[in-house]
Each structure stands twice: as C-alpha cells, then as structure tokens.
Amino acid sequence: MRFVDEFRDPELGRTLAGEILATVQAGRHYKIMEVCGGHTHSIYKYGVDDLLPENVELVHGPGCPVCVIPMGRVDDAIALAHEPGVIFTCFGDMMRVPGSAGTLQDAKARGADIRMVYSPLDALRIARSEPGRQVVFFAIGFETTAPSTALTLKRARAESVPNFSVFCNHVTIVPPLRALLDSPDLRLDGFIGLGHVSTIVGVRPLDFIPAEYDMPVVVSGFEPVDILESVLMILRQLHSGASAVENQYARVVPYEGNVRALEVLAEVFALRPHFEWRGLGFIAQSGLKLSDAYAGFDAELRFAVPGVRVADPKACQCGEVLKGVIKPFECKVFGTACTPERPIGTCMVSSEGACAAYYNYGRFARDRELV
C-alpha cells in the first residue's frame, strides 16, 4: 500500500536521522521512553535505534501486558487449565510466562488441554463446537485488546453460550505510567505514547503528563518514519523548553479515541480497586474484571482458583530496570539466574523487555559495531 510504504522509506529515514543528529546537543544524554510494544517491535524490526545518535536512548517502559502478569495469576491460569474437562485458551504470548511452578507450556506438557488462539472469537468458536467441555479464555492486554474480549462476551451472552468463560487480566495503561512518573528516581526526558491504545482511549488521557510532570509526549505511529519523526518532535520540545502532547499519528488516532469501544468496555468491564503488576507492585485502578452484568462469564467465579499471591523473587529488580534506574547488566541476577530461557521478571520474559533485548544483543547493543 502506497501510504504505508511512504512511512518505511529509507531515504526519508536517513533525512530524519540527519535532522535528529543536527538537533541534539553534544554532551547531553536523552532518554525517551516508549510504552507500547508495537513501538518496541517496530524499533527492533527496522533497526531504528541503529539510526539514532549515541546520546539518544530509547527505553522500553511497562508496555507488555503479558509480562506484568504476576506469578500468582499465572498459577491461577494453570489451575484453571488443570480443571477436569476444561479447554484453556490463550494467546501464544502467555505460554512461556513463568508462574511459581512452571509455565502454561509446562502444564501442557503435563497433559492440560491448552490451546493457542489468535483472538477471543477463536475461543468462543471452540466453545460452540465442543458443547460438552468448558472453554476458558485467558484475557490479557491493554485497552487495545480489551474491546475484542468485550465484543466476544457480548456475543457469548447474546447467543447464550453456556460453556464459555473469561479469566480476565486486562490492564489499563495510564495508572502504571503515573506510577512510573511518580517515582523519585525516574530519569526520563520524554514519552513516545501510546500507540494503538490511543486508538481506543484517544489522546486526552495523556494531557496529565505535560501538565503535571512537565514532560513532552508525542503520540506516534508505528512505521519507522513515524518513530523518527516523533523523536525529533520530542527533541524540539525539550530544546524550546515547552512540554505538550503532540499527535504525530493524527492520520489514524482521533483525540477522543473510539467512543463506541469505550462504551462497550464500560458495559462489560469494571475496574478492580487495585491489581498487582509483576515488577511494579500494586497499582490502584489499573486492572479490569467483568462487570456485574457479565459476572456469569467470569472464570474466577465459575471455578475455584487458588488466588494465592506469589511475591516476585527477592532477587528480581525489574522495577528498577523499568524505571531506568539501573541498566539490565546492573541487576544482580541478570544473565545468571535470569536468562531468556529461564526468565524471572517481566524485563526478561518478553523478548521486547529491556533485559531480554540486552542479553540477546550483547555487545552489539552497546557498540553497534559489525566488523
């Protein structure tokens, strides 16, 4: 498609990289955080950070809704999967996330009927085709993914599907951002936000960042040209001393977001008073559960889940890495007890996490040299 290609044009990329180089001040180190996995993914995929000057650092924030699921919730998921007769469905992402006694992948190896799906509708389809079994869907993701679950639940209710339920672990993006910004030891110069979450929640929820924290925010598209342009916009804001929310992705993201989606979310979900995030602790009003109207589809009510809170291992320093306080290699268990094959915390669980990326790219991540 022509208009997508335009935003992947290497020529344009070089031009923007040049403008960024011309804009940065020597001796100043810029740390820009992106929270949307889509941005991290694009940066990785196109090698965008390879095109930035050395003193501009892109850090990945707590944007991985999979990795922040605490171990106790993974244990609950595994318990559900082991319930007799249950078909447990989830996105592939969740299979390798460790609970206190292994992953869903391990549970599958031990005989649980765990099936990978690509959308909650797939799970509902399985429920319809296997009326004798209970189908549980492991719902994860930010406001980008929650509407998909919501629509599926509406459909399940309209069609009175009796054997379908949802184990809800949806989270919202703004509370952890605020928690991050409230940390006294946070070192950050600007945000590239929110990506596809913005298509649902709009740009408005970000107004608090420049208003209360005096930090520039640019809502960015996903193509590499978008990301470079957004970095440039943040640098320009920093040098002018202003801070505001700019919408670089206005071609797709409206200020008010998707009103219909927000209505559907309000109908199907309710905010939990607090929810625990692996590596970040308890954050108020950051997790969703099914509303009273949809309680009949709540897997936590239909089945008994252990509900045991499992603390992050004492050695885990993910919180500090996420806040940019320490670099991955400064974590005491980095590369030794915590590796991508046997991850402890969120930063290593997701391949897009800071630690996993650093572990896998090693010296190349630091030196960017190929000889």
Added chain:
Amino acid sequence: MTLDPHHCITCSDEGVQLTVLRVEDDGEMARCRDESGTETAVQVALVADVLPGDTLLVHAGTALLRVRLTEQVRA
C-alpha cells in the same frame, strides 16, 4: 520478512491494516484481506458503517478504527 521472532500479538500491541471485502452478520463481522490476499474474519462492531473497500486497523481479530485512505502527505 521483517518480524520479531518472539513477536507477541498483545505485547507488541500490534495492529494490521486490512481491506474489507464484504460485511456479514448484520454488520457485526467483515471478511477482510491484507495486501497479499490473505483473508480473515474480523469483528467490526466498534467501527461505524463499515463498507467494502474500507481499510481497517485490526488487532486480535477486532477492528479498532477505519484508517482514512487519504494520507496526509509529508512536506
């Protein structure tokens, strides 16, 4: 062939752009295709008045937005 080997649909918060072939199920679903011809079924209840030919931003099987076809041209 430009994808993260450990790509997560949710982690990466990915949205793909798909073109609507036909609307089904009283406007709740649409049959869509991507630029290579791969077809898939998409929930479209969150986007008003979807028509064949529209380009939608789709995540985890649900359309989040209609992408305006006239792109703003970079100066």
Added chain:
Amino acid sequence: MSDIGLGPELDRALPDAPAPAAGDRVAEREDRILDIIEKTRAKRPKFRDDHITMAHGAGGKATAALIEGLLVPAFASPSLDVLGDAGLVTVDGVGLAMTTDSFVVKPIRFPGGSIGELAVNGTANDIAMAGARPLALTLSLILEEGLPADVLRAEVQAIADAAAVAGVSIIAGDTKVVERGACDQMYICTTGIGQVDARATLAPNCLRPGDRILLSGRIGEHGTAIMLARGEFELGATVESDTRALWPAVDALLGAAGPSLRCLRDATRGGVASVLNELARASSVAMLVRENAVAILPAVMGAAELLGIDPMHVANEGVFVAVVDPDGAAAALAALRTVPGCEDAAEIGEVKTSPTGMVLVETSFGGKRVMDQLVGDPLPRIC
C-alpha cells in the same frame, strides 16, 4: 499471603555473579557481565528441563539444548560432534553419509505434498547437504489402528513417486501398528545412505569472514502451507509446501564451484534463522544478512504478519543455505539458478568477523538488528 520463591537455586548465593569491586567503574562491570554472557552462550547448552515440551521439537534453542546437552554427550563420537545433517563414515576408502529422520507432520496431506513425499525428500536432502549423492532409504511405518487403507495406499504411492524423482531406492522397511490414539494416523521413520561426492569438502566450522551466503529459493512456504492446512485459523490464502529433492541443486553447485563451497544446510525446522545461527556459532563468526535480498511470496508474508511469526523462522522443505568463498560465489549462484525450483536463488549476505556467533540483519529501512534463534514453538508438528 504466601511468599514462594522460584526454588532453591535462586535463593542460594550465585557463584558466577561478579561482585562489584571497590572503585569498579560501570563500564568495567558491564564488560565483565558481557563476557560472562558470551562465554555462557558459547558453551555447550545444558539440558535442564523436567519434562519434554513442544519447544524441544521446534528446531530452536530448546532443541539445541536437548541435542547438545543430552544426546551428543551420551553418544559421543567424532562424527556426531560435528552436528552435521548426516553422519560420515568411511569404508575401504569410500566415504558414506548416513542419516536418520522421522516425520510426524500433521495433517498428513497438505497443499503441495504429503507425509510420504516429505519423508523421501527430507531424508535424501540430509544426505545431499553432506555433499553426498543419496542412494537408498529404509522406511519404517508406524500406523494407527483404524487408518483407512485408501489413505495408506495414497501415501505408499506418494513415497514411490517421490523416490523415483529423487533417484533413490527403498531397500528395507518395517511396519508397526499401534492402538487408535497412540499415534496420529501415520508416523514415518527413515534412514538414508549416500556416497560422498569427491568434489565436496564441507563442514560447518570452516566458514571465514568474507564468505558469501546464498539462499536457494523463496522461504516460508512449507510451514505456511501446513499452518493453513490445519485450518485452525481463518486465513484464506493458498500456499503450497516447497518439498523437493535438493541433490540436483547440490550437484550443480559442486560442478560449478566445488572447491569454493564451505557448507550446505537445508532450512527445515527453525527456518533460515536457525541455520545461520548454528553455522555462525559452529565457525565462531558473525553474519550480515540483507533483508531485501531474501525472496518471499506476498501470501507467505501476509500470513506470517497476521500470525506474528517471522518467515525466517518458518520451516522449509526445499530450500537450503550455501556458504561459498568469495571467488566461487558468482559461479555458484549462476549454476544454482539453472536448477528447477532454485530460480529465486540469491546472495543474501556475508560472513563477518564479529560480533562472534551472531547473525545481524540489515533491515529494509537501513538499520541493523539481531536475528536470533527460535525460542518456543509457534508451529508444532511441522515436519
């Protein structure tokens, strides 16, 4: 509220975690950690899992850990240590290559082929990759009780046809039947044997900086065809498996550039990415691949994009990587392109000195990124 740790191994002190010394600068500590990681990565992987999971069959890191951590040490032999596609043995001065393979693909029939065809081509190709002409196969069939005779007949014909095309004889066989449910319609196990071609001097640990990396064709088609044939996802594209016998291509390469060929490896489970990573590690070199040079069908790109899978990790059954010294690269490529099925052959990259053991990709956008080996198992029972 309980406080369960992840097991005793985490709660005790970690002997290799370097304690920061007095006056230790951050950069020095970083260097030390990077050293530890690089040494760990270079070491033979250990097999530490409690159970076998699907990841162990995916052709990526878990498979490597199983093979290098458990199997190779247990069966130690010089031939096995090389970890080539086939084992080499010399009898009265004649070099023979032998290989074994098993096929558990699901479904057993798919666009572009079937389990029988895969069995013949897959086995013959392992021999061919060792620079040996495939001569004969043995065939062991494990059949599920209740398998329709027509299905068996069709596979037997497919095997016979594929063997004729590949120029190999089936010289021995075995058949077993297991109870309904104990296997999935049919599993096939093979042994292949071939004669090492005099023109071939191939080894995975002989790559040198400056060598060229050739890819024999378009990637990702077999895995995509299987995925679509499973019909678990609603995707309407038509893609066919690329299963084919590769000896003709190897023969052409040996003829045009024999002395220049360093190594051949077919990109089955784990895809091209796994092959390149294995070779980079075996030879302690780095590689740079140009994304734009890799041929791929738009339908494969599209299916992979929708499902979040990298085509470089998708299994192929008729594509291989050839590493050639710079002098022979042009002739090798030209010869390859004349072979049916290899018209899309291309030079996709180059061997470099460092970072050792890493494969880097120059993206279409111009930046570089790392192409890692597969972790996990996005596409189980692919071959």
